[in-house]
Amino acid sequence: MSANFDPVPADLFTFGLWTVGNPGRDPFGDAVRPVLDPNYLVRKLAAIGAHGVNLHDNDLVPFHATASERDRIVREFQQTLKNTGMCVPMATTNLFSHPIWKDGAFTANDPQVRAFALQKTMRAIDLGVELGAKIFVFWGGREGSEADACRDPRTAWQRMRDAMDFLCGYVRDQRYDLRFALEAKPNEPRGDLYLPTTGHMLHFISTLQHHEMVGVNPEVAHEVMAGLSFPHNVAQAMACNKLFHIDLNGQKIGRYDQDLRFGSEDQKGALLLVRLLEGTLGGERYTGPRHFDAHAYRSEDEAGVWEFAKGCMRTYKILAQKAAAFDADPEVKALIAEPKDAQIDPLLQGGYSKERASKLLALKIDVDAVAKRGLQYERLDQLMVEHLLGVRGQ
Ligand code: GLT
Ligand code: MN
Ligand code: MN
Numbered sequence: 001m002s003a004n005f006d007p008v009p010a011d012l013f014t015f016g017l018w019t020v021g022n023p024g025r026d027p028f029g030d031a032v033r034p035v036l037d038p039n040y041l042v043r044k045l046a047a048i049g050a051h052g053v054n055l056h057d058n059d060l061v062p063f064h065a066t067a068s069e070r071d072r073i074v075r076e077f078q079q080t081l082k083n084t085g086m087c088v089p090m091a092t093t094n095l096f097s098h099p100i101w102k103d104g105a106f107t108a109n110d111p112q113v114r115a116f117a118l119q120k121t122m123r124a125i126d127l128g129v130e131l132g133a134k135i136f137v138f139w140g141g142r143e144g145s146e147a148d149a150c151r152d153p154r155t156a157w158q159r160m161r162d163a164m165d166f167l168c169g170y171v172r173d174q175r176y177d178l179r180f181a182l183e184a185k186p187n188e189p190r191g192d193l194y195l196p197t198t199g200h201m202l203h204f205i206s207t208l209q210h211h212e213m214v215g216v217n218p219e220v221a222h223e224v225m226a227g228l229s230f231p232h233n234v235a236q237a238m239a240c241n242k243l244f245h246i247d248l249n250g251q252k253i254g255r256y257d258q259d260l261r262f263g264s265e266d267q268k269g270a271l272l273l274v275r276l277l278e279g280t281l282g283g284e285r286y287t288g289p290r291h292f293d294a295h296a297y298r299s300e301d302e303a304g305v306w307e308f309a310k311g312c313m314r315t316y317k318i319l320a321q322k323a324a325a326f327d328a329d330p331e332v333k334a335l336i337a338e339p340k341d342a343q344i345d346p347l348l349q350g351g352y353s354k355e356r357a358s359k360l361l362a363l364k365i366d367v368d369a370v371a372k373r374g375l376q377y378e379r380l381d382q383l384m385v386e387h388l389l390g391v392r393g394q
Contacts, residue, residue: 002224005321007049007313014052014089014289017059019259020309022295029254032298033305039080046084049311053086054137054291055096057124063098074130081131089135089289090181090245092129093121096141096189105214106163107143107194118163129176134243135288136171137217137259138164139183144190156194161207167346168210181217181244186226188257197226198233202240215244219293220249220273224266231272238276243286246277248312249294259294263315267388274316275323282327290316325393326384335380 007013015039023031042053042364058078061070062359081087095105095117102322103115128136135177143160145151163178171178182205186196195201197217205214216237223230237243250260250270279285296308345364347356386392 062389088131091133093124144193146191215242219247262312274319
């Protein structure tokens with residue numbers, strides 16, 4: 001097995017401009033690193049083997065830029081993409097930094113705020129498409145509340161639906177080849193966000209006029225903040241054909257949104273996630289970009305930022321190799337081989353029929369014997385830990 005974990009563009013690793021460009025500001029302290037030019041960031045990302053770069057409108061074009069400044073910035077950036085062979089697979093809108101978003105964007109009570117949110121998003125969609133993006137992410141960081149009496153949460157849900165229906169219509173009308181990916185988060189920066197988990201998003205999507213063009217962009221940190229299993233959330237999205245994009249990072253449970261280096265926390269969860277994305281257990285593989293939405297510790301200078309970025313990609317590749325080795329391990333295979341029963345299996349598939357019901361009711365099942373059987377999941381989990389710790393599957 002190859003021990004070369006150096007990333008190459010074919011691995012489809014991407015970073016947001018806001019990730020490697022994060023200057024390390026937090027609610028208690030100022031920036032610890034200078035803000036770097038987006039063209040410089042793209043050149044550095046290309047040099048370490050990334051496939052592409054993602055951006056918010058204002059990561060590239062400042063909020064107050066004039067139309068001609070915007071065009072000059074975009075031209076220069078396109079030239080940099082061309083020179084480096086990098087692409088922009090995903091774009092998004094910043095609907096959270098400017099004070100106008102303090103009561104939300106699409107859900108704000110003031111119709112002028114909601115109108116400006118649509119204006120800004122249509123322009124950001126145009127920008128994303130101009131740069132070649134095929135996925136447009138929506139992270140509603142301000143779509144929530146502290147003083148919950150400020151609006152009926154049902155109104156907020158309806159406003160979100162109205163906004164998504166409108167923007168899907170805009171994309172269709174422009175004949176853009178673009179799909180939406182909605183990103184959930186339970187809280188932060190608002191006390192409570194209206195669409196807190198990927199499961200909520202999946203249901204919300206099913207209520208939209210053009211649900212077929214809308215999927216999810218789950219983020220490790222956001223589901224872990226809510227105390228949920230990230231692999232389970234991702235699996236549900238994959239089972240619904242709705243995993244359009246993914247935000248990879250690391251997070252400790254019960255903390256603020258840490259956005260840590262991928263794989264730096266909960267290595268077992270990270271292994272199970274990579275196993276799912278790479279399809280080493282079987283089933284469909286995720287074929288979209290592997291996007292790292294994370295940033296370097298505040299302790300780092302610029303050199304530390306590139307260590308962080310390389311670490312995200314290297315850990316992903318190490319885990320992909322470990323997942324393949326785990327699923328190829330004969331003892332693991334034997335432990336997870338599910339019992340087959342030629343008589344019962346057909347009765348459990350294909351839904352209800354009178355015939356299946358009467359056959360099921362007639363079955364003699366030795367409940368005590370079945371209940372007594374040990375499942376050997378202790379051994380199975382220990383094997384996973386041994387693969388992770390490097391004493392097995394080398
Ligand atoms: C912001 C947030 C992320 C979102 C980004 C896209 S911006 O950094 O914390 O989770 O994915 O808007
Ligand atoms: Mn994210
Ligand atoms: Mn996050």
